[in-house]
Amino acid sequence: MLNPNSRVLLLLFISSIFFACFPGLTSCAVVSLKSIEVFKTHEWLKVTTTVYFLCKGENKTVLPDVKKSNALYAFNGEESWQPLSNFSSKKCKRCGFYEEDSITSDDVFDEWEFCPSDFTAPNGEYIRFKEKEFNATFLCSECLSLASVDEHDDGKGMHIAVVVLLSALVSIILSLGVVGAYKFWQKKIREQDQARLLKLFEDDDDIGDELGLGTVI
Numbered sequence: 001m002l003n004p005n006s007r008v009l010l011l012l013f014i015s016s017i018f019f020a021c022f023p024g025l026t027s028c029a030v031v032s033l034k035s036i037e038v039f040k041t042h043e044w045l046k047v048t049t050t051v052y053f054l055c056k057g058e059n060k061t062v063l064p065d066v067k068k069s070n071a072l073y074a075f076n077g078e079e080s081w082q083p084l085s086n087f088s089s090k091k092c093k094r095c096g097f098y099e100e101d102s103i104t105s106d107d108v109f110d111e112w113e114f115c116p117s118d119f120t121a122p123n124g125e126y127i128r129f130k131e132k133e134f135n136a137t138f139l140c141s142e143c144l145s146l147a148s149v150d151e152h153d154d155g156k157g158m159h160i161a162v163v164v165l166l167s168a169l170v171s172i173i174l175s176l177g178v179v180g181a182y183k184f185w186q187k188k189i190r191e192q193d194q195a196r197l198l199k200l201f202e203d204d205d206d207i208g209d210e211l212g213l214g215t216v217i
């Protein structure tokens with residue numbers, strides 16, 4: 001059938017599918033930006049500003065529409081630059097809003113620990129507000145299930161898996177034992193029957209007693 005190499009490849013392929021980030025799967029929660037309003041810009045020389053969102057270790061997401069301060073920008077989540085980011089566990093990320101600066105290093109609106117647990121029911125909304133800087137609303141409905149799913153996984157899940165495995169093993173061994181005992185018992189009965197039959201043919205005198213004719217008549 002398959003040689004060992006292609007089997008390893010198949011296994012890698014399956015596990016990569018399993019661990020890849022699919023929207024809709026609870027193992028990956030997609031975060032989008034619902035609305036943002038910046039209250040001031042840090043660039044004095046330029047008329048427009050370039051605001052971007054960045055999580056440590058990821059690529060920056062420029063918000064192409066956000067050009068002016070004190071204007072509310074609303075998004076439906078399907079914009080070309082969405083989603084902003086995603087979570088694959090309930091672990092937080094270090095993220096922030098920044099403004100590109102043409103002269104010095106980029107200005108920071110805010111940088112904070114962005115956590116799946118920040119998103120609140122019923123819709124999975126999270127409002128991040130920093131006075132005089134910005135007010136942003138994030139949306140991540142999958143974060144709600146992610147936070148609760150992971151809580152059970154933290155060791156309880158492992159524990160349950162071990163218990164299930166052990167009880168499965170015990171019941172397999174038990175049923176094997178029962179089947180074995182039943183087979184053994186059947187064999188014993190058959191041997192006894194054969195022995196009795198042989199005895200019947202050998203000993204004609206006992207026929208009446210053996211068949212219990214005395215009680216029938």
Ligand SMILES: *[C@@H]1O[C@H](CO)[C@@H](O)[C@H](O)[C@H]1NC(C)=O
Binds near residue numbers: 057058059
């Ligand atoms: C960032 O973007 C570049 C170019 O699009 C891509 O090659 C790289 O893999 C991205 N890095 C991450 C961490 O997504």
Ligand SMILES: *[C@@H]1O[C@H](CO)[C@@H](O)[C@H](O)[C@H]1NC(C)=O
Binds near residue numbers: 021
């Ligand atoms: C999740 O984030 C990673 C890294 O930023 C990215 O490569 C991947 O495409 C994202 N997945 C989705 C479904 O957005």
Ligand SMILES: *[C@@H]1O[C@H](CO)[C@@H](O)[C@H](O)[C@H]1NC(C)=O
Binds near residue numbers: 127129135137
């Ligand atoms: C921030 O924006 C949201 C959505 O637009 C709004 O409901 C909320 O009242 C705003 N908060 C502040 C402090 O401006």
